[in-house]
Amino acid sequence: MLPLALYIEHTLLKPDATFDDISKHCLQANEFKFIGVCINPSWLELAHKILIPEIKRVTVIGFPLGATSSEAKAAETKWCVEAGADEIDMVLSIGQFKSNLFSYVREDIKAVVQAAKNKPVKVIIETGLLTKTEIATASGLVIESGAQYVKTCTGFSPGQATPEDIALIRHTVGAKALIKASGGIRTPEAALALIQAGANRLGTSQGPALCAGQKVGPAGAGY
Amino acid sequence: MLPLALYIEHTLLKPDATFDDISKHCLQANEFKFIGVCINPSWLELAHKILIPEIKRVTVIGFPLGATSSEAKAAETKWCVEAGADEIDMVLSIGQFKSNLFSYVREDIKAVVQAAKNKPVKVIIETGLLTKTEIATASGLVIESGAQYVKTCTGFSPGQATPEDIALIRHTVGAKALIKASGGIRTPEAALALIQAGANRLGTSQGPALCAGQKVGPAGAGY
Numbered sequence: 001m002l003p004l005a006l007y008i009e010h011t012l013l014k015p016d017a018t019f020d021d022i023s024k025h026c027l028q029a030n031e032f033k034f035i036g037v038c039i040n041p042s043w044l045e046l047a048h049k050i051l052i053p054e055i056k057r058v059t060v061i062g063f064p065l066g067a068t069s070s071e072a073k074a075a076e077t078k079w080c081v082e083a084g085a086d087e088i089d090m091v092l093s094i095g096q097f098k099s100n101l102f103s104y105v106r107e108d109i110k111a112v113v114q115a116a117k118n119k120p121v122k123v124i125i126e127t128g129l130l131t132k133t134e135i136a137t138a139s140g141l142v143i144e145s146g147a148q149y150v151k152t153c154t155g156f157s158p159g160q161a162t163p164e165d166i167a168l169i170r171h172t173v174g175a176k177a178l179i180k181a182s183g184g185i186r187t188p189e190a191a192l193a194l195i196q197a198g199a200n201r202l203g204t205s206q207g208p209a210l211c212a213g214q215k216v217g218p219a220g221a222g223y
Numbered sequence: 224m225l226p227l228a229l230y231i232e233h234t235l236l237k238p239d240a241t242f243d244d245i246s247k248h249c250l251q252a253n254e255f256k257f258i259g260v261c262i263n264p265s266w267l268e269l270a271h272k273i274l275i276p277e278i279k280r281v282t283v284i285g286f287p288l289g290a291t292s293s294e295a296k297a298a299e300t301k302w303c304v305e306a307g308a309d310e311i312d313m314v315l316s317i318g319q320f321k322s323n324l325f326s327y328v329r330e331d332i333k334a335v336v337q338a339a340k341n342k343p344v345k346v347i348i349e350t351g352l353l354t355k356t357e358i359a360t361a362s363g364l365v366i367e368s369g370a371q372y373v374k375t376c377t378g379f380s381p382g383q384a385t386p387e388d389i390a391l392i393r394h395t396v397g398a399k400a401l402i403k404a405s406g407g408i409r410t411p412e413a414a415l416a417l418i419q420a421g422a423n424r425l426g427t428s429q430g431p432a433l434c435a436g437q438k439v440g441p442a443g444a445g446y
Contacts, residue, residue: 015288015314015380016352019322040290042316065238065286067263068299069306075298076291083292091238093265099242129239156379157238 004191007200008207009058009180011038013155019046026050034207038089041080048084056086061112064154066091066124070104070111077115088112089122089151089180089203094129097138105138109145122149122180128159135165139172151203153183160184163197170198188213227414230423231430232259232281232403236378242269249273257430261312264303271307279309284335287377289314289347293327293334300338311335312345312374312403312426317352320361328361332368345372345403351382358388362395374426376406383407386420393421411436 010029012022022043029037029051036056039047044059051057059080062073070093077088090112096104113121123145125138139150150169152161161181169179181194182203188210191202204210233252235245245266252260252274259279262270267282274280282303285296293316300311313335319327336344346368348361362373373392375384384404392402404417405426411433414425427433 013288013290015290015317015349016321017290017318019319019324022318040288040318041292041295042290042319044292063288063291065236065263067236067238067240067265068286069264069267069302071302072264072295072299075302076295079292079294079298094238095240095245095263096242096265098239101242126238 004188004202004211005032005034005207007191007195007202008032008034008210009036009038009056009201009203010034010207011155011182011203011205013038013040013060013063015040017043022046023050028208029055032208032211035201036087038203041076041083041085044080044083044085057084058087058089059085061088061090063089063091063124064156066094066126070108073108074111074115077112081116081119085119087120087122088116089124090147091124091154092126092138092142094126097134097141102141105141106145109142109147113146120148121146122151123147124151124154124182126154126157126159127152127161127165128157128183132168135168136172139169139177143173143176147177149178149180149201151180151182155183155203161194161199163193166194166197166199185210227411227425227434228255228257228430230414230418230425231255231257231433232261232279232424232426233257233430234261234378234405234426234428236261236263236283236286238263240266245269246273251431252278255431255434258424259310261426264299264306264308267303267306267308280307281310281312282308284311284313286312286314286347287379289317289349293331296331297334297338300335304339304342308342310343310345311339312347313370314347314377315349315361315365317349320357320364325364328364329368332365332370336369343371344369345374346370347374347377347405349377349380349382350375350384350388351380351406355391358391359395362392362400366396366399370400372401372403372424374403374405378406384417384422386416389417389420389422408433
């Protein structure tokens, strides 16, 4: 069996997560040796203090709507990198993408990639709001713009990671990008199916249960 | 009957709203002469071009989770004011508030108030995630921090504006703040009840129907 923990970004993005919730979440990541922890920017400094060095500090930008200005996303990214972020998960400018304003979308991603300096950037394309053709087009824009990962879902809009979408993204990006599957990962079998379809990372709040081989119930907002 | 349009901020915050959607939305605001339009930052420049001068350009900061850094919220605010925003609707640092980190919460609001220069700031306290006691405490922090409005809901978390919560907020803030009710306003009667309870503004995507005296169905995310 695959060592699932090496794929899992232990995720807690609920707006009402407290100091204690975040602290426990990070201690749990230390215990399970997850590849990373994914949290909101305002908790980055706390997480940085608690996490052991080998766990990646992942945070989110323009989250979860992707609808703020590119300048705001870049400023947010700059602050996060200074606060200790190792990886940056930004949300695509979904509305501009749907309006075929592809030049805007590319510049938006590039602004974050530049602000992230050499830290990997993942672009959440929000598959649940896109058609299959749009998923392929958006994935192409992500690699053209210099980001390292295509990521599926925020967990705050409809839709979840499916092996079919992961395979479609992998078919589109080939070896030019990595893929993070996120949203609705409920069983170890589902997690393995996403990895087999091409996912390099799994974003989930259910890492401990998944590693223990348990099926978990439906999650609330924030996967 | 009250002229409802003078209370309504015509709201469109869905992540997949397109150029055409935003354009139509602003033209509709011109037609109905709503007090304002509330849109995401990335569409502010477009809205600014379409809207007639007397309609307020309202935008959202740290939206809808409120969980980014204060520095990011301030940078986002600064950009929005330069892009033509007349009013700034920020989201409270809900997690820090729930952790009793009140000094953090105050400084977070103050950072946005300062970046907004003399533009009014509304603080969305997300009533659906708070107890009644927390609603009163949060409202107090908003006025202590120099913001002009307490606003109820983002529309992206559970909860909606109720006359009971508006009355509680009004009881707490007295004449020291204005109140924006937002989330789940479905009928003209509900709108009037919120105004009678103390609301100075109504945030809704259903303004045209409400002004026409129609009851509207349940909205999707983004009220």
